[in-house]
Amino acid sequence: KRLAVFVSGGGSNFRAIHAATQQGAMAGEVAVVVSNAPACGGCEYARQHGIPTLTYPAPKDSPGEGLGDEELVQQLTLEYGVDIVVLAGYLKLIPPGLVRAFKRRILNIHPALLPAFGGKGYYGGKVHRAVVASGARFSGPTIHFVDEEYDTGPILAQAVVPVYPTDRPEQLAARVLKEEHRLYPLCVAALCDGRVTWREDGIPIMWTAH
Numbered sequence: 240k241r242l243a244v245f246v247s248g249g250g251s252n253f254r255a256i257h258a259a260t261q262q263g264a265m266a267g268e269v270a271v272v273v274s275n276a277p278a279c280g281g282c283e284y285a286r287q288h289g290i291p292t293l294t295y296p297a298p299k300d301s302p303g304e305g306l307g308d309e310e311l312v313q314q315l316t317l318e319y320g321v322d323i324v325v326l327a328g329y330l331k332l333i334p335p336g337l338v339r340a341f342k343r344r345i346l347n348i349h350p351a352l353l354p355a356f357g358g359k360g361y362y363g364g365k366v367h368r369a370v371v372a373s374g375a376r377f378s379g380p381t382i383h384f385v386d387e388e389y390d391t392g393p394i395l396a397q398a399v400v401p402v403y404p405t406d407r408p409e410q411l412a413a414r415v416l417k418e419e420h421r422l423y424p425l426c427v428a429a430l431c432d433g434r435v436t437w438r439e440d441g442i443p444i445m446w447t448a449h
């Protein structure tokens with residue numbers, strides 16, 4: 240399967256997924272990387288590995304630089320023949336046209352146990368501070384399918400890590416990120432292999448390979 244990976248920052252989840260494709264742990268290959276920040280670490284890594292990059296949305300100060308909403312969908316479907324879209328630390332909204340074009344084929348990862356601590360207010364490092372402040376004893380990554388809103392699509396997988404009341408946010412962030420790098424490639428691989436089925440009430444089920 241051909242993957243489009245969307246990044247905005249360091250791209251550590253993208254690197255974990257790319258590594259899995261290189262180790263034959265996934266029946267997929269990263270065909271293109273999309274970012275709102277072409278100078279970010281994720282795009283740098285893509286360039287180093289000969290993976291094409293697209294800019295979406297266009298940076299505010301240079302509107303000519305990026306693709307429009309329809310152009311993005313055209314590029315991903317017709318130019319790059321993408322089958323699955325993977326949002327990995329991507330901080331912008333994706334256009335409704337893309338959600339429609341890739342129904343049940345767009346994944347996102349959120350570094351907390353949705354539906355708790357979800358939504359735009361918790362983007363970036365803020366979520367971990369809020370989790371520690373809440374006194375929660377567990378946190379962890381949530382991988383979900385994307386619908387038109389932020390962080391509200393059907394959950395595919397979660398993993399838990401302990402939260403210690405003495406944690407600084409960056410300690411929790413690192414503990415969660417490690418789990419993200421383990422869990423996300425497993426989810427993308429399952430989607431590539433057709434090992435995800437849907438309950439009639441719209442809940443996805445991931446079948447692990449034995």
Ligand code: GRF
Pocket residue numbers: 246247248249250251252253281327328329348349350363364415416419
């Ligand atoms: C990290 O906070 C991660 O928890 C979340 O997005 C941020 C950047 O991830 N998913 P990445 O290193 O760019 O994949």
